Every structure is written in C-alpha cells, then in structure tokens.
Amino acid sequence: MSRRRHLRPAAVASAAAVVLALGLTGTAHAAAPATTPGSAARADDPDQPENPLYDAPEGFRVDSGREAVALSWSTLSAATAYEVHRAEAEGTGPDEVGPFELLATVPTGSYADDSADPDVAYAYKVRALDGAGHVSPYTESLRGTRDTVAPFAPRDLTRARQDERGVTLTWRTGDSDSVKYMLYRAESPSAPRVKVGSTTSLTFRDTKGEPGLTYSYEVRGVDAVGNESEASNSVTGTRTVTAATAPKAPSVGSARLVGKRLTLSWSQSPYVPVSSYTVYRSKTSPVDTSDPANRLATTAGKEYTATVGEDGRDYSYAVVATSQHSVRSPASASVRPTYTEPRPPGATYVHDVAPGAGSVRLGWSAVPYGSDESRVTGYRVYRSTSPHLTKENTQFTEVTSGTEYVDRGLTGGTKYYYAVAALNEDGLESALSPEVSATPTS
Structure with missing residues (x-):
C-alpha cells in the first residue's frame, strides 16, 4: 500500500515563504500559514494528511452465491x-447503478449478504x-x-x-450456464438415484458399476454457485461380464456360534455366476485369505455349518467366491x-x-430347533416298572x-412306564x- 500525502494549498504557501526567506537572508523563518475558508481538516476526508486511511481496502472481491453474496x-x-454499501444494478455499465446505501458495518474483512x-x-x-x-476512499x-x-x-x-x-456416456449442454455435470445411476428406473461422479466435460465413463x-x-448440470438442473433423459448401460470378471465379494449376513456349533450364511450378487465359496478363519482380523493355512472349507452353497473346538470363539471368518472361470472375488468383511x-x-x-407280544412300540414328536439353538441329534427312551418315572x-x-x-x-402282563428326552x-x-404306560401281552 503506497503512503500518498496530498499537500493542501496552505501548506504549499508556507513552503514558498520558507524558500523566499532563505533566498533573501540565508536564514529560514517560517511564515504564518494563510488561512482559507474550509481549510480545517475534516475527519471524513481521506485526502487530509492526518488521516491514516488514505488508501481504499485492497483485494476487494464479490462472489455470487445461492444463499448469499460473499x-x-x-x-x-x-x-x-x-x-x-450496496445499490441495485440497473444496467450492465459500471455507472448504471442505483443510489448506494449503507448495508452493514463489520469489524473483519468479509461479509455475506444474505438479505439480497x-x-x-x-x-x-x-x-x-x-x-x-x-474514512478511506471507497473500493x-x-x-x-x-x-x-x-x-x-x-x-x-x-x-x-x-x-x-465400464459404461461411457455423452450428452449436450442444453444451452445452459453449467460449469460441471453430476452423474447419477440407479439399479432400476424406479430405484433411488445414487451420485457416481462429476465432470466438467460432456462425457463420463462409469468404471465402478x-x-x-x-x-x-x-x-x-451444476452452475457456478451450485444450482443443480433438472435431470436429463435417462439411458441404461451394463458393464459387460467376461471370463476374466471377478465376482462381487460375498456379504456375510449371519455368523453364530452356539456352544461348539458354528453357522455362517452369506448372500451373493447374481450377475457373475459363482461355482464355489471358500471359508477362511484366523485369530487376527481382517482374515488373510491369501494364506492357505487359514483355509477352513469349500462349499457350493451359501451356508456353512461345523462343530468347532473349545477355542471357536477366538476366530474371525471371511468368505471368498470363485467364478465358473476360476476367478476369485475380493474377500467378504471379516x-x-x-x-x-x-x-x-x-x-x-x-x-x-402300542403294546404287543412281549413288546411296546412308542412314537413321539420330533423336537424343532431354531437358528440360534444346537441341532437335535437324537432321543433317549427311559423305562421303569414303577410310576412317576424320573431320570x-x-x-x-x-x-x-x-x-x-x-x-x-x-x-407279558407287566405294566411298564415310559418317558422320552431329546438330545x-x-x-x-x-x-x-x-x-405314558403300556402292558405287553404274553
């Protein structure tokens, strides 16, 4: 910022008097300054030498916005x-503005006009x-x-x-003031749209589908202040499946350990055919599925059950899908x-x-078990010749x-008492x- 000082006419006259005195006698004598109407300093005059604000603020910038002018x-x-200060702009020329009015007084170097x-x-x-x-001059x-x-x-x-x-798309601007374009996709015409990327050009390749x-x-389209246009027409596109395409990673939906009984189940995207799934486990997470020592089992289905040891609770598990062309997917989450x-x-x-000759036939209902219960493996039949049977x-x-x-x-002729327990x-x-009781015949 340059420090300009403007000499007033009275100051010029004083300087001239000093020069004249030097020229005549060799000794400087300050002459009394001449006074003129209005020569006193005014606080609102930036040209006064005692005014420290002799320059306007520099770097003035105005940015249009959607919510405010910054x-x-x-x-x-x-x-x-x-x-x-603000005025309505009545035309395109620099002087085509209405009268300026004080809008705000602020202590810092910024202001957001959200009242526009x-x-x-x-x-x-x-x-x-x-x-x-x-006061300083105006910017x-x-x-x-x-x-x-x-x-x-x-x-x-x-x-x-x-x-x-991937899928490559192109479009025309629509004669708009867009400075960039947002691309959206959905898994069907009626499904929710998901933003997949942006570009400043008129073409985009979706490599992540x-x-x-x-x-x-x-x-x-999106303009410079962030206003987003209505949607263009819609088109469909499919990233092609080849023999080299890897399946999507399985998504493990359930992992339960009931006692020693482990049950894992997962879902799989249907778009790349899968021939098998490999289950891995390790005592560290995430499971390293590249280590053959962590391989637990391979199955064709989307569920795995097994009886594990006493340390079964110490393991984490992950699943990898393999395509019909032997291409492995990324591992599921551990x-x-x-x-x-x-x-x-x-x-x-x-x-x-049903009593018979020297025998009794018993029939009972199978005991169901839930997904969080151990599997029923058999039944134990209890018999006594006395009532009120207990184990x-x-x-x-x-x-x-x-x-x-x-x-x-x-x-034959002896009454027997029975009860059954599930295992x-x-x-x-x-x-x-x-x-229950029954008496067989002889």
Whole structure:
C-alpha cells in the first residue's frame, strides 16, 4: 500500500515563504500559514494528511452465491471497521447503478449478504473506518447476485459404449450456464438415484458399476454457485461380464456360534455366476485369505455349518467366491460369530403307545430347533416298572436317532412306564416327556 500525502494549498504557501526567506537572508523563518475558508481538516476526508486511511481496502472481491453474496477484502492496519454499501444494478455499465446505501458495518474483512433479493443484480463497494472517525476512499464497485436459478437440463444423454471396463456416456449442454455435470445411476428406473461422479466435460465413463447389472443413468448440470438442473433423459448401460470378471465379494449376513456349533450364511450378487465359496478363519482380523493355512472349507452353497473346538470363539471368518472361470472375488468383511451358551432342547411328547407280544412300540414328536439353538441329534427312551418315572429312578435307557422305538423282550402282563428326552449336539438333554404306560401281552 503506497503512503500518498496530498499537500493542501496552505501548506504549499508556507513552503514558498520558507524558500523566499532563505533566498533573501540565508536564514529560514517560517511564515504564518494563510488561512482559507474550509481549510480545517475534516475527519471524513481521506485526502487530509492526518488521516491514516488514505488508501481504499485492497483485494476487494464479490462472489455470487445461492444463499448469499460473499464479499471479501484485505484489512488495513489502521482500520477498526468497514462499511459495506450496496445499490441495485440497473444496467450492465459500471455507472448504471442505483443510489448506494449503507448495508452493514463489520469489524473483519468479509461479509455475506444474505438479505439480497434472489436473482437481482447488485453493486457493492466498501470503505474503512478508524476509531477517530477517519474514512478511506471507497473500493471500486463490483457486482454480485444471489443466484437461485438452476441451469437448463442437459440434453440427448446417450450411451456411447459399454464393455468390461465400464459404461461411457455423452450428452449436450442444453444451452445452459453449467460449469460441471453430476452423474447419477440407479439399479432400476424406479430405484433411488445414487451420485457416481462429476465432470466438467460432456462425457463420463462409469468404471465402478457392478459387472452384469444394468443401471439407469441420468445427468444434471451444476452452475457456478451450485444450482443443480433438472435431470436429463435417462439411458441404461451394463458393464459387460467376461471370463476374466471377478465376482462381487460375498456379504456375510449371519455368523453364530452356539456352544461348539458354528453357522455362517452369506448372500451373493447374481450377475457373475459363482461355482464355489471358500471359508477362511484366523485369530487376527481382517482374515488373510491369501494364506492357505487359514483355509477352513469349500462349499457350493451359501451356508456353512461345523462343530468347532473349545477355542471357536477366538476366530474371525471371511468368505471368498470363485467364478465358473476360476476367478476369485475380493474377500467378504471379516466377522466374529455371535456366541450363545448352548441350551437344552425342548421336550417332546409321546403320541403313540402300542403294546404287543412281549413288546411296546412308542412314537413321539420330533423336537424343532431354531437358528440360534444346537441341532437335535437324537432321543433317549427311559423305562421303569414303577410310576412317576424320573431320570434318577429309571431302570432302562436306550438312545435312538429317530422318533420311534420298539421295546422288546418284555414280560407279558407287566405294566411298564415310559418317558422320552431329546438330545442335542452339545450333549445337552431336554426334560422328560409326560409319562405314558403300556402292558405287553404274553
């Protein structure tokens, strides 16, 4: 900032008197300054030598915006505040503006005019103030608008190419003031649109779409202040599946450990055919699926169950899909199963008792088990010749995997009492079924 000082006429006269005195006598004598009407310093006159604000703020900038017009400038060391003045711009010329009015007084080098009427052009200028009431000259006036008008929608969106590398789209500007374009896609014409990228050109290649999935695309223009246009026409495009295409990573939806029983299930995108899934596990997460030592099993389905050891709760698991052309997918997210203490199975009830010659045939209902319960593996039949049978006073037991049992070698005419309990793979046993009785014949 240059420090200009303007000499007043009285000061010029004083200097001339000094020169004249030197020329005549060789000794300088200061002559009394001449006084003229209005020669006293005025605090609001930036040309006064005692005014420290002799320059306007530099770097004045006006940026149009959607919510406000943003003003900024460089601060002056002598200034304590700044006046922002605004006028309606009546034409395109620098002087075609209405009368300026004080809009705000602020302490810093910026101001956001959010009171501007939408889509009306304004002219702005700023000057500095100090604590003594001095003012600087005004900055030059600059124009700005709170722009809320969206650009016209792009036209003629076209799918130019689709191959294994992606889908290439082109379009026309629509004669708008767009400075960039936003690309959107959806998995069907009625599905929600997702923003996939932006560009300042009239072409875009979507390389991130899932191979084999047909997307619906549209493009919208965005102007310099962020207003976004309506959508263009929509087109569809599909990234091509080839023999080299990798499947999408499986998504593990359930990982449970009930006692020692592990159950994993996952979903898989259908667009790249999968021939098998490999389950990996390790005691560190994420699971390193490149290490053969972490490989647990391979299955054709989307579920894996197994009985694991006592340390089963210490492992994390991940799944990798392999395509029909032996191309591996990325690994799924590594998951640690939710552990549940094993519970005894539910009780059954005997619905069929048929005595025979030296025998009794029993039939009972199978016990169901949920996804968070251990699998029922069999049933134990209890027998006694006394009523009120318990597991402790029983005289005979037999384990079977089915829901029917024939008790042979019995004494005819003797009444026998029976109850049945279910067994699960954790070795736990249910309560006894209600007691039944039968008397075989001789």
